[in-house]
Amino acid sequence: xxxxxxxxxxxxxxxxxxxxxxxxxxxxxxxxxxxxxxxxxxxxxxxxxxxxxxxxxxxxxxxxxxxxxxxxxxxxxxxxxxxxxxxxxxxxxxxxxxxxxxxxxxxxxxxxxxxxxxxxxxxxxxxxxxxxxxxxxxxxxxxxxxxxxxxxxxxxxxxxxxxxxxxxxxxxxxxxxxxxxxxxxxxxxxxxxxxxxxxxxxxxxxxxxxxxxxxxxxxxxxxxxxxxxxxxxxxxxxxxxxxxxxxxxxxxxxxxxxxxxxxxxxxxxxxxxxxxxxxxxxxxxxxxxxxxxxxxxxxxxxxxxxxxxxxxxxxxxxxxxxxxxxxxxxxxxxxxxxxxxxxxxxxxxxxxxxxxxxxxxxxxxxxxxxxxxxxxxxxxxxxxxxxxxxxxxxxxxxxxxxxxxxxxxxxxxxxxxxxxxxxxxxxxxxxxxxxxxxxxxxxxxxxxxxxxxxxxxxxxxxxxxxxxxxxxxxxxxxxxxxxxxxxxxxxxxxxxxxx
Amino acid sequence: xxxxxxxxxxxxxxxxxxxxxxxxxxxxxxxxxxxxxxxxxxxxxxxxxxxxxxxxxxxxxxxxxxxxxxxxxxxxxxxxxxxxxxxxxxxxxxxxxxxxxxxxxxxxxxxxxxxxxxxxxxxxxxxxxxxxxxxxxxxxxxxxxxxxxxxxxxxxxxxxxxxxxxxxxxxxxxxxxxxxxxxxxxxxxxxxxxxxxxxxxxxxxxxxxxxxxxxxxxxxxxxxxxxxxxxxxxxxxxxxxxxxxxxxxxxxxxxxxxxxxxxxxxxxxxxxxxxxxxxxxxxxxxxxxxxxxxxxxxxxxxxxxxxxxxxxxxxxxxxxxxxxxxxxxxxxxxxxxxxxxxxxxxxxxxxxxxxxxxxxxxxxxxxxxxxxxxxxxxxxxxxxxxxxxxxxxxxxxxxxxxxxxxxxxxxxxxxxxxxxxxxxxxxxxxxxxxxxxxxxxxxxxxxxxxxxxxxxxxxxxxxxxxxxxxxxxxxxxxxxxxxxxxxxx
Numbered sequence: 001x002x003x004x005x006x007x008x009x010x011x012x013x014x015x016x017x018x019x020x021x022x023x024x025x026x027x028x029x030x031x032x033x034x035x036x037x038x039x040x041x042x043x044x045x046x047x048x049x050x051x052x053x054x055x056x057x058x059x060x061x062x063x064x065x066x067x068x069x070x071x072x073x074x075x076x077x078x079x080x081x082x083x084x085x086x087x088x089x090x091x092x093x094x095x096x097x098x099x100x101x102x103x104x105x106x107x108x109x110x111x112x113x114x115x116x117x118x119x120x121x122x123x124x125x126x127x128x129x130x131x132x133x134x135x136x137x138x139x140x141x142x143x144x145x146x147x148x149x150x151x152x153x154x155x156x157x158x159x160x161x162x163x164x165x166x167x168x169x170x171x172x173x174x175x176x177x178x179x180x181x182x183x184x185x186x187x188x189x190x191x192x193x194x195x196x197x198x199x200x201x202x203x204x205x206x207x208x209x210x211x212x213x214x215x216x217x218x219x220x221x222x223x224x225x226x227x228x229x230x231x232x233x234x235x236x237x238x239x240x241x242x243x244x245x246x247x248x249x250x251x252x253x254x255x256x257x258x259x260x261x262x263x264x265x266x267x268x269x270x271x272x273x274x275x276x277x278x279x280x281x282x283x284x285x286x287x288x289x290x291x292x293x294x295x296x297x298x299x300x301x302x303x304x305x306x307x308x309x310x311x312x313x314x315x316x317x318x319x320x321x322x323x324x325x326x327x328x329x330x331x332x333x334x335x336x337x338x339x340x341x342x343x344x345x346x347x348x349x350x351x352x353x354x355x356x357x358x359x360x361x362x363x364x365x366x367x368x369x370x371x372x373x374x375x376x377x378x379x380x381x382x383x384x385x386x387x388x389x390x391x392x393x394x395x396x397x398x399x400x401x402x403x404x405x406x407x408x409x410x411x412x413x414x415x416x417x418x419x420x421x422x423x424x425x426x427x428x429x430x431x432x433x434x435x436x437x438x439x440x441x442x443x444x445x446x447x448x449x450x451x452x453x454x455x456x457x458x459x460x461x462x463x464x465x466x467x468x469x470x471x472x473x474x475x476x477x478x479x480x481x482x483x484x485x486x487x488x489x490x491x492x493x494x495x496x497x498x499x
Numbered sequence: 500x501x502x503x504x505x506x507x508x509x510x511x512x513x514x515x516x517x518x519x520x521x522x523x524x525x526x527x528x529x530x531x532x533x534x535x536x537x538x539x540x541x542x543x544x545x546x547x548x549x550x551x552x553x554x555x556x557x558x559x560x561x562x563x564x565x566x567x568x569x570x571x572x573x574x575x576x577x578x579x580x581x582x583x584x585x586x587x588x589x590x591x592x593x594x595x596x597x598x599x600x601x602x603x604x605x606x607x608x609x610x611x612x613x614x615x616x617x618x619x620x621x622x623x624x625x626x627x628x629x630x631x632x633x634x635x636x637x638x639x640x641x642x643x644x645x646x647x648x649x650x651x652x653x654x655x656x657x658x659x660x661x662x663x664x665x666x667x668x669x670x671x672x673x674x675x676x677x678x679x680x681x682x683x684x685x686x687x688x689x690x691x692x693x694x695x696x697x698x699x700x701x702x703x704x705x706x707x708x709x710x711x712x713x714x715x716x717x718x719x720x721x722x723x724x725x726x727x728x729x730x731x732x733x734x735x736x737x738x739x740x741x742x743x744x745x746x747x748x749x750x751x752x753x754x755x756x757x758x759x760x761x762x763x764x765x766x767x768x769x770x771x772x773x774x775x776x777x778x779x780x781x782x783x784x785x786x787x788x789x790x791x792x793x794x795x796x797x798x799x800x801x802x803x804x805x806x807x808x809x810x811x812x813x814x815x816x817x818x819x820x821x822x823x824x825x826x827x828x829x830x831x832x833x834x835x836x837x838x839x840x841x842x843x844x845x846x847x848x849x850x851x852x853x854x855x856x857x858x859x860x861x862x863x864x865x866x867x868x869x870x871x872x873x874x875x876x877x878x879x880x881x882x883x884x885x886x887x888x889x890x891x892x893x894x895x896x897x898x899x900x901x902x903x904x905x906x907x908x909x910x911x912x913x914x915x916x917x918x919x920x921x922x923x924x925x926x927x928x929x930x931x932x933x934x935x936x937x938x939x940x941x942x943x944x945x946x947x948x949x950x951x952x953x954x955x956x957x958x959x960x961x962x963x964x965x966x967x968x969x970x971x972x973x974x975x976x977x978x979x980x981x982x983x984x985x986x987x988x
Binding site for chain 1 (some may be wrong): 570640642654662680681685688841
C-alpha cells in the first residue's frame with residue numbers, strides 16, 4: 001500500500017493547495033538556478049516569477065472551482081473541505097490574483113529585483129488556504145505560522161527603509177508573542193480535554209455549562225481565553241492593535257494591501273470555524289470578550305483615524321474599525337451573523353482592492369513615487385476625473401452611504417446584531433460608522449473641493465491596476481443590481497455550518 | 500377596475516434615461532446637454548401630472564401601486580405608490596427640477612455635464628423617496644441624496660466656506676440617520692416586514708414605540724430641521740448654488756416632515772401623542788427664535804434659510820396636532836413653502852448673477868433699475884409673510900386652527916411668529932428694493948430676462964391659485980388625511 005493510496009480521496013480535494021505547493025518548489029528552483037547563472041548574466045526574475053505566480057494562482061483557482069467533493073474531512077481529521085472552505089478559498093484565490101496583478105507596477109518601479117518576494121507571497125497564500133480548511137489545533141497552528149512567518153519577512157522587504165525594518169521587527173515580536181499565547185491556550189485545551197480535533201472538542205464540551213465549577217471547566221475556560229486573545233492580536237483588534245499602524249506604514253505598499261485584505265478574511269473565517277462550530281458552548285466567554293474588543297476597536301479606530309496624515313496609517317486605523325464591525329458580527333453568534341459577516345468581508349475586500357489599486361497605480365509624473373500623504377490626493381478630481389470618481393465611490397461605499405455595496409454589507413451585519421438583541425453595541429456601532437465617515441469624506445473633500453492651487457501631475461495609471469480598479473467598481477455596482485448569487489452562497493454557508 | 504398605465508415606473512425611469520443620454524453625449528456639447536436635461540425633466544413633469552389626473556379622490560388607499568423590486572432571501576418586496584399625502588410631493592419634485600435646471604442655465608459654467616447628471620439623479624432619488632412604500636428603502640433613498648447634494652454644494656457652491664457647509668450638511672444628516680437605520684432593523688426583526696402597508700396595521704408595544712419614535716425623530720428632525728440641529732441649514736443654503744438652495748429648501752426639507760407623516764405618526768401613534776409636547780416646544784422655539792435671528796442676518800440667502808426653519812416649525816406643529824385641519828395645513832404649508840422659498844432663492848440668484856454678492860448692505864434702490872424684478876420679489880416676499888390671497892396665508896391659517904384645538908398657548912406663541920415674519924420680510928425688501936440707488940447699479944443693470952420671467956411665472960400662478968382656491972389641492976388630501984387621523988385616534 002503506497003502513500004497515495006492511503007489518502008485516497010484526500011489529494012483530490014486539496015488539489016489547489018497541492019498545486020501551489022509544488023509550483024512554489026519549482027519556481028524557487030527556477031529562480032535560484034536561473035538568477036545565479038553567470039552564463040545568462042544573472043537575470044532579474046521578479047517580473048517573470050510574478051507572472052508565473054499569476055498563472056499558478058489562476059490554475060489553483062480553477063482547480064478549486066472544480067472541487068468535486070462537497071464535504072469531506074481529510075488527512076486523519078486534520079483538514080476539512082466543505083462548501084464554506086471552498087467558497088472562502090475561491091475568494092482568497094481571486095483576491096490574490098488581483099493582488100498579484102496590482103503588484104507588477106510596484107516591482108517594476110521600486111526595483112524589487114529579488115524573486116523571493118513573490119514566492120513568499122505564494123507561501124503565505126498557501127498558509128492561508130490551509131488555515132481556512134484546518135480542522136485541528138495542530139494544523140491550525142502550523143498554517144497560521146506558515147502565513148505569519150512569510151508576513152514577517154514581507155513586512156521588512158523594503159531594505160533601504162528604516163520604517164520597513166521596524167515594521168518587520170515589530171510584527172515579528174508581537175506575532176511571536178501572540179503565537180506563544182495561542183500555543184499556551186492550545187496546550188491548556190489539550191491538557192484538559194486530551195483532544196486537538198475541532199469536532200471532538202465540540203462534542204466533548206457540549207452542554208459543559210452545567211459543570212461550571214469543576215476544574216476542567218476552568219482550565220478549558222482559561223485556554224479559550226488565551227486562544228481568543230492571541231487571535232485578536234493576529235487580526236489587529238483594538239486593545240491589541242498597537243502593531244497595526246506601524247506595520248502598515250512601514251511595509252511595502254502591496255504588502256500593506258495584502259495585510260489589509262487577506263489575513264483579515266482568513267482569520268475571521270477561522271473565528272467562525274473555531275468559535276461558532278467548535279467552542280459555541282463557551283459563548284458566555286467569547287461573546288463578551290469580542291463585544292468589548294469590537295467596541296474599543298470601533299471607537300478608538302475612528303477617533304485615531306481622524307488625525308492621520310499618511311494614507312497607509314489611515315487605512316490601518318480604518319482596518320481596525322472594520323475589524324471592530326466584524327467582531328461585532330462574530331459576537332452576535334447566529335446564522336444571520338455568519339451571512340452578514342461573510343458579506344461584509346467580501347465587500348470590504350473588494351473595496352480595499354479598489355482602493356489599493358488606486359494607491360499603487362498613481363505615480364507622480366517625474367519622480368515615479370507613490371502617494372504617501374493624504375495631501376498628495378489634492379485636486380485629483382480636477383486632474384484625473386474618472387479615477388477620482390472611482391475612488392470617491394469606493395470611499396462613499398467604505399463609509400456606508402446607501403446605494404453602494406458598503407451600505408448593504410453594514411446593513412446585513414447590523415441586522416444580525418439587532419437579531420441577537422445587542423442593542424447597545426449596535427447603537428455604538430452605527431454612531432462610530434458615522435464618525436468613520438468623517439475621515440473618508442475628508443479624502444473626497446481633498447480630491448474635489450479644496451481650493452489650494454497645487455496640482456500634482458500623475459503618470460497615467462498602469463493597465464493592470466486599472467483592471468483591478470474597474471473590476472472592483474464593477475463588482476460594487478453589480479451588488480446593487482443583483483446580489484442573488486453572493487447572498488445565496490452566504491445563506492448556504494450559514495445553513496451548512498448550522499447543520 | 501380601471502387599469503392605469505405604469506405612470507410611476509416611467510416617472511422613475513425617465514431621469515435614469517436622461518442620465519444615460521447625458522453620459523453618452525460628448526463633453527463639449529454643453530448646450531445639448533442642458534437641453535436634454537431640461538426636456539427630460541419637463542417630460543417627467545408632464546407624466547407626473549397624469550398622476551393627479553387619474554387620482555381617485557374617494558379612497559385613502561395607495562394608488563398606482565406597482566411592484567418595484569424584491570430583495571433576495573428576505574421578506575422585502577418593495578412597492579411604489581402614491582396617496583393623497585405623497586402625491587403633491589412627487590408633483591413638487593417634478594415641478595422644481597426643470598426650474599432648477601433653467602435657473603442655472605447660464606451661470607453654471609464648469610462641469611455642466613456632471614451638474615445635469617447630479618440634478619437628474621436627485622430627481623430620480625426624490626421621486627423614489629416619495630413613492631416607495633417601504634421603510635428600509637425610504638431610508639436608502641433618503642440617504643442616497645447625500646451624495647449628489649454633497650457634490651452640488653461642494654463643487655458648484657460659490658464661496659470658500661462651501662467646503663465646510665457641505666461637510667456639515669453631510670455629517671449632520673448622517674449622524675442623525677444611522678439611528679433610524681437601527682430602528683428600521685428592529686422593526687424588521689420584530690415584524691418580519693418593512694412594507695408600510697402592512698406596518699400600518701401592526702401596533703408595537705408602547706416602550707418599543709418610544710425608542711423607535713426617538714430614533715426616527717433623530718434622523719427626521721435633522722432633515723426638517725428642528726431647532727437644536729438646524730445649524731447645517733443656513734450654512735448649506737448660503738453656500739450652495741442657487742439651484743441647490745432651491746432644491747434644498749423646496750424638497751429636501753420636506754423629506755423629513757414627510758417621514759413624520761408617513762412613518763412616525765401612523766406607525767407609532769402612542770409615542771407620537773406622548774412626544775407631542777416635545778415637538779410643540781421645539782417648533783415654537785424654532786418659530787420665534789429663528790424669526791428673530793433673521794433680523795440680524797446680512798446674507799440674503801441665510802435670511803431666507805432661517806425663515807425656512809421658522810416655516811418648518813409651523814409644519815411640525817400642524818402635523819402633530821393630529822387633526823384634519825392641522826395636518827392638511829401642514830402639508831399645504833410644505834407645498835406653499837416649497838414654491839415660495841424656492842422662488843425667493845431664485846430671486847436672490849437673479850441679483851447674485853448680476854452683482855455677485857448676497858450681502859444686503861450692498862443693495863439699495865433696485866426698484867428704480869429693475870422694476871419687473873422688484874414686483875416679482877415683492878410678490879414672493881408678501882407670500883412668504885403670509886398675506887391673505889397667497890398660499891402661505893391659507894396654510895398657516897389652517898395650521899393655527901388645528902393647533903388652537905389642541906393647545907391655545909402654543910398657538911398664541913406661534914401666531915406671534917407671523918408678526919416676526921412680516922418684520923424680517925419687509926425689512927429685507929425695504930433694504931434691497933427701496934432707498935437710494937447705488938451708482939454701480941446705474942452703470943450696470945439689467946432687469947430679469949425672458950428665461951427668468953418664465954421661471955417665476957408658474958410659481959406666481961401656483962401661489963395665487965393655492966391662495967385663492969385651495970380646495971383644488973386640499974380635496975386630494977382629505978380622504979388620506981382623514982384616514983391618518985382615524986388611525987391615530
